[in-house]
Amino acid sequence: MHLQTHIMSGWCAANCFKLTARERFLSMVAAVLPDLDGVTYPFGQEAYWATHHIYGHNLVFTLAASGVLAAFCVARIKCFLLFLALIHLHLIMDLLGSGEGWTISYWFPFCHTEYSWSFGWDFNSLENKLAGLFFLLWCLWIAVYRQRTPLEWPMPKLDAQLAALAQKLRLRRTKSPGKPEI
Ligand SMILES: [Zn+2]
Numbered sequence: 178m179h180l181q182t183h184i185m186s187g188w189c190a191a192n193c194f195k196l197t198a199r200e201r202f203l204s205m206v207a208a209v210l211p212d213l214d215g216v217t218y219p220f221g222q223e224a225y226w227a228t229h230h231i232y233g234h235n236l237v238f239t240l241a242a243s244g245v246l247a248a249f250c251v252a253r254i255k256c257f258l259l260f261l262a263l264i265h266l267h268l269i270m271d272l273l274g275s276g277e278g279w280t281i282s283y284w285f286p287f288c289h290t291e292y293s294w295s296f297g298w299d300f301n302s303l304e305n306k307l308a309g310l311f312f313l314l315w316c317l318w319i320a321v322y323r324q325r326t327p328l329e330w331p332m333p334k335l336d337a338q339l340a341a342l343a344q345k346l347r348l349r350r351t352k353s354p355g356k357p358e359i
Pocket of ligand 1: 178211212234267271
């Protein structure tokens with residue numbers, strides 16, 4: 178599935194729990210981290226096919242990445258479990274929306290069995306666009322009603338400005354007079 182959809186899934190899930198700003202940011206990192214194995218893309222199609230969905234999309238990477246990220250958190254166990262769940266969500270989203278041929282070697286490097294779901298859809302499909310739209314609307318809801326955006330930890334000033342704008346739009350909408358009743 179698309180990178181931005183993975184990132185937004187981490188942000189939305191993190192906002193369902195009581196976390197610090199850094200933990201919410203790391204949740205987005207966890208949600209997209211498996212795609213680190215796609216950095217071989219500039220080195221050609223063959224290199225990309227040989228690494229993507231293999232080195233970052235397996236249980237060993239999931240455990241290691243969750244552990245490393247959780248080390249930077251206050252609530253380490255809680256965050257470890259959340260990151261574990263988010264990376265598995267990434268794998269599920271990929272099995273659904275990566276298109277034909279993109280399998281996942283979940284037990285790599287111990288076993289090379291490749292998994293795929295026959296009911297998945299193409300990468301550039303309407304389903305992937307709808308999934309992206311779903312998470313985007315959820316992000317907007319969080320901005321309006323929780324007063325925070327995915328920029329909250331790396332760019333707090335810009336986040337505050339965007340949150341204030343969202344609040345202003347919300348208040349304007351609430352205050353605007355409705356149609357007169359006839
Ligand atoms: Zn992926």
